[in-house]
Amino acid sequence: MQQTRRLFLKGSMALLALASLPRTLLAAVWPKDSFDSTSASGALNALLGADVTTPSDQIAMKVPEIAENGAVVPVSITTSLENVESISIVVNKNPRPLAASFEIPPGTLPKIACRIKMGETSEVMAVVKTSSGIFSTSREVKVTIGGCGG
Amino acid sequence: MVRLAAGCLIFVATVMVYQDAFAGPAEDRQAFVAYFESRFPNIPFDEYANGIYAIDQDAREQWQEIETFPPYEFTIDQGRDLWEAKFPDGQMYSDCFNGAEIGVRQFYPRVDPQSGEVETLATAINRCREKHGQASLKYGGDEIVALSAYMSFVSRGQPINISVSSDEPRALAAYEDGKRFYYTKRGQLNFSCADCHVASAGQYVRADRLSASLGHPTHFPVYRSKTGGMVSLHQRFSGCVRDVRAKPFALQSREFRNLEYFLTYMSNGLGVNGPGARK
């Protein structure tokens, strides 16, 4: 009984999703394995098929030195590399290191900004995949435990 | 009997000290502002409206990034909807706040001429609801905070303009009570508001830098990254009192309303810039 009900719920939810989703969304697949991976290399392997990245000074990542609050850490990444296919943010010490991954179609600038959560002080790596390889740059972001919390 | 006498003596003594210990509100404020000017000579007066971000550069950049598209925008929308909704009698909040679409935030808290009590924006909102037969909103709850956020938003840039009328003794009494609260050490840690936010402003408490009290009330309510939600000024008071391990007073209690009255008067002339984003 429980079982079937849960199945039914799942089904109906999927339907609801399908119904209201734009076509484009159905095309793109959320890289579950990469996001579930508990290691940075595991995540990159699952996402890009390799965990070796070439350090590049053509990637500019703006992150704070000391995060005011680990729950909201502003990250912005831009690169002068050519033919960028995707930009990903990896937080090595997070339980699941891959925080977000952005697919960049032709015409879209390799320039993104978002806000992420960090559990503790960690290297934050910007990983840029281009037609000619996988490049990265890293910065350490300190996460401190507050006193009275601003 | 002896104790009674002692009590009386102290009564008299206290009253005397109490009298001459007090400069007027205007002098208090001048001294308050002057203190921070000499403490942080490079910080222009208007900057104090930005709280700790007037002092902490690294934090300021993160804050500015968040303020480019702050999460409280959803709250402002909610507040606008509430503000524009009609009461069953066809009237609206604006009818209580002298038709003000232009902000009125800068005039609160004020002393209500009838009751002689300090009326904050929050109590004024509930008084308006009462007047139109509506149940009071829960202080610190989503709706009243959203309304305050919207009312602050439409008041942005208006200089805070609180008066402690000399011909209203109850106003002066409320001001003095708030002032006493502000400078009184309390709790197991034995801190006063001033210990942290005057004497130690800009210093670190573990990982946090202490903000200056000048400008404290200008930007509330705030969206806090810590809770991922909106926090009213009195909720913040409550948090501070808790932090020094004293039992907090109720939101909108007389103690907190009088404190807000004193604190906001100290910030006269600074621009309203609420709602704000804070850690």
Added chain:
Amino acid sequence: MANQIKISAKLKGSVADVKSLMLHPMETGARKDPDTGNTIPAHHITQLIFTNNGKQVMVANFSTAVSKNPFFGFSFDGAKAGDTLKVSWVDNKGETAELETQLA
């Protein structure tokens, strides 16, 4: 709330500068409810998609490590005034939201 997405798009020549904000708890699945002590199940946006006149200009894949009420900004070329920019998200529970705006 009614509008679960906010978007601001500014045209600079043919480049559209897009900023967006979504109302979403982004629960990690690791947090405990302070009252009940029960773990709060993960609830987070998985995909955020932008199309301009039907052409896909951005697919953002999110984990639970994206902050509550997510902010996301990017830019794309080949935009002109009057274009229809559409943003939509789907989360791990299959819930969705979308919003359209005209570039100006």
Added chain:
Amino acid sequence: MDRVRVNNDIVMSLKTLSIITLACVFIATKSVRAEDVGGSSCSMPGVGTQIKDIKGRVLTHEELFKQLYDEAECLRRAAAAAGAEWLETETLLLRSLEEADEQRWDSALALAEKARFQAGQALRQAEHEVEAWKHRVVK
């Protein structure tokens, strides 16, 4: 930051202390009502030592707890009336009651004593602050 100054030279009974405190706080805050002052006449059995009643009978744990609890609660109320109650005092008292219900007298007495100490310190703090705060005013 300086802690609450506990003046050892003057051994002042909490009774006198609270009356004076409340008298002062009354003047300072105008918020203390008569019944609060009434509530501040507290007796002082030293916990740990044997307490005897007038007939020389040693009080039972239960009787001792009752005295200690009542005094602590009465001091807490006085501290609250002075706007100076500490964060945990009430919780300590609640926990002491739970322990007492379970007849766990040692922990019940210990918790009540801790609460009494906190409430007493809060009152001393309030008394001290009646004057002390004025010297912190930015001039």
